[in-house]
Amino acid sequence: MSSQPLLQSVRLDGKLLTDVESLQRVKTDLGGLLSEVPVAVLRPGSAADVAAMMREAAAAQIPVTIRGTARSVYGQTVALPGGVVIDMTSLNSxxxxxxxxxxxxxxxxxxxxxxxxxxxxxxxxxxxxxxxxxxxxxxxxxxxxxxxxxxxxxxxxxxxxxxxxxxxxxxxxxxxxxxxxxxxxxxxxxxxxxxxxxxxxxxxAPGRAIRLQIPYGDAAAMNADQLRLAQEERVDTVQGIVAAPEGRWACMMEIVQFYDGERPDPARMCEGLNGAVEQARIIDTDFETFLFRYGGLSALPCLGPVTPHAHPWWSTMASPELAPRLIDRLVSVLDPAKATQFDLIITYPMRADRSRTPLPSLPDLDWFFAVANFWCVDYEDRQEIADVLSENRRLFERAAADHLQGSADPIAAVDYSRIEWMAHFAKAWPAFHAAKRKFDPQGILDKTRKIF
Ligand SMILES: Cc1cc2nc3c(=O)[nH]c(=O)nc-3n(C[C@H](O)[C@H](O)[C@H](O)COP(=O)(O)OP(=O)(O)OC[C@H]3O[C@@H](n4cnc5c(N)ncnc54)[C@H](O)[C@@H]3O)c2cc1C
Structure with a gap:
């Protein structure tokens, strides 16, 4: 590795930062579980800046990590020792x-x-x-x-x-x-x-969105109705949310129909469903308000650059049979009394034939569910962080044991082994591996989590 200062002879459109504050700012991510101070941060002003950085890094064998808003949670944007970070948020037009x-x-x-x-x-x-x-x-x-x-x-x-x-x-x-x-x-x-x-x-874009929030007694009934509505193509979105607003876990399905002109009939949207449709809450807004419904989250300290919480979040793809069992397991181990309004488990169905890209690797099933746990833990509570990470691993192993390719979700806080990554990629692995060897033969774009 070279000890020469980086990019000395290059006229950058952006900036190369090496001051302590700038380096500290990018040492971790939203998860806050892994950290490493890089030797420099490039805030590129052009693709040419990125190219110059890559050329020098390759010549000097310096590992490069790419960073967006760093809302990933398990070191995906954290530098390797002696490495540099390219902070892409400066290229934002x-x-x-x-x-x-x-x-x-x-x-x-x-x-x-x-x-x-x-x-x-x-x-x-x-x-x-x-x-x-x-x-x-x-x-x-x-x-x-x-x-x-x-x-x-x-x-x-x-x-x-x-x-x-x-x-x-x-x-x-x-x-x-x-x-x-x-x-x-x-x-x-x-x-x-x-x-x-x-x-x-x-x-x-449609003009408006009508949302119905329907309480459910359990995850199995909720997942079954989500799948049914998606298969019937009756509404546009079918999200399951498990939260503990009153100190106990409760399931709620939110279905949304987009529309222009006449408002869809809520009774038709929830006809024949197993949830408490008579208690459904109806929210009818313009489409932009619907899209930005979580916009206010950006201002919250829990999603800011320095958060009071660690975020050992977990997610996977699960078969329709497995999804409610994973949710049941989560609610049996997570203490609802500790849950804030942001500690949610969310789930929605996915139809495999709608995705044609080889990556990410998805389960070889006609329909499956995404299941995600957004549980936050106080930084001081090292024991709970360790417990949640152990539980994440158990849940991943349970999904993988169902022979589900695609269960090693790249954004989850799980320490997958290289063998588990390869099993995850399955038939997509040879082409991915060949592309890595062709376009990054020296492994400059490396990660704290070893895949290649
Ligand atoms: C509140 C919240 C809600 C979320 N909801 C969803 C959701 O509904 N659906 C969903 O899919 N995800 C969701 N996510 C997860 C989110 O998609 C990922 O965490 C994503 O990586 C965040 O984008 P980022 O800009 O913060 O990426 P970063 O965390 O900065 O980077 C993530 C990865 O992308 C790489 N990367 C970044 N930029 C580039 C680039 N220009 N070129 C190549 N590689 C790059 C990084 O090296 C890293 O490996 C949610 C996250 C949060 C915090």
Whole structure:
């Protein structure tokens, strides 16, 4: 490894920061479980800056970690010892919005993309619940949203990517141009190249959204109704939420129908369901208000750069039979008396044939559920953090024992072994591995969690 100062002879459009405050600012992520102070942080002003960094890092064998808003929770954006961080949030412009597409920098947030698209009556087909995270950050794992059962993952709705590879080349790739790079960068966990600019598909945006929140007695009944509604294509989204607002766990299904013109009939939306439909809460808003329903979260200390909580979050893909059992297990081990309004378990169905990208690896089932646990723990409570991490591992092993490829969720706080990663990728592994060897042969884009 070289001890020469980095990027001395390069005229940058952005900045290379080495002061203590800047380095400390990027030493950990939202999870707060792993940390490492990098030797430098690049805040690029252009793809050329990223290319210069990659060239020097490759020449000097310095590991590079890519960072968006660092809302991942298990060291995915944390530098390796002696490594540098590229903070992509400085490349955050939304460029042209066309009739069916938008081009944005990879460090732009989904909020910025959505606002630009809505101004043209358009919207990305799939959005995460929370929008103040970067386009590059979600595409690097997959991006699952309420409408994924209809439109696939966010990675299924990408038309073209500008990527900087480890040799410092700025490339453009798409399903027809360098498809091996395209399919390894999408869902590639920041291990194959740095996305600098992305062209995303857009569809016409509806005007309004009607939400029905229906209480359920248990997760099995809720999951069964979620699946039924999605299979019947009766509504547009079917999310299950388990929370403990009054000190005990309770299930609630939120179904949403988008509309223009006449308001959909709530009775028809929940006809024949097993939940307490007579207690359904109805919220009818314009579509933008619906999309930004969690917008206020950005201001909360628990999601800020220095949080009072560790976030050992866990998620997986589970079969329809396994999903309610995982939820039952979670509510049996998590103390509802400790739950705040942000400690949620969420679940929604996904239809496998709507996702066509090789990564992320998804279960080989027609329908399955995403199950995620957003449990926060006081930093001081080291025992509870350890307990939650052990439970995460047990839950992962339970899902993997169901022979579910795709159960090693890249955004979960679980320490997967290399063998478990390979089992997770299954048939996608050879092409992913080949792309890593071709585009980053020295392993410059490395991670605290070893995959290659
Ligand atoms: C409140 C909340 C709600 C969420 N809801 C959802 C949801 O509904 N659906 C969902 O899918 N996810 C959800 N997530 C998870 C989220 O998608 C991931 O944590 C995502 O990684 C966050 O984006 P980020 O910009 O913070 O990425 P970071 O945490 O900064 O980075 C994540 C990974 O992406 C890589 N990366 C970042 N930028 C690039 C780039 N330009 N090129 C290549 N690699 C890059 C990093 O190296 C790292 O491996 C949620 C997270 C939070 C905090």
């Amino acid at each position: 939304v460029h042209a919005v066309g009739q069916d597409r938008v081009t944005a920098d990879a460090g732009a947030t989904w909020s910025a993309v959505v606002k630009a698209a809505l101004a043209h009556g358009l919207v990305p087909p799939v959005l995460t619940d929370y929008l103040d995270i970067t386009v590059g950050g979600t595409l690097s794992w997959g991006g699952l949203g309420l409408t994924s059962w209809r439109y696939g993952l966010q990675v299924d709705n990408v038309l073209e990517i500008e990527v900087v590879t480890a040799d410092g080349t700025i490339r453009r790739c798409s399903p027809d141009c360098e498809p091996d790079l395209f399919h390894a960068v999408l869902g590639g966990m920041g291990l194959v190249g740095v996305m600098t600019r992305v062209t995303l598909r857009l569809i016409p």
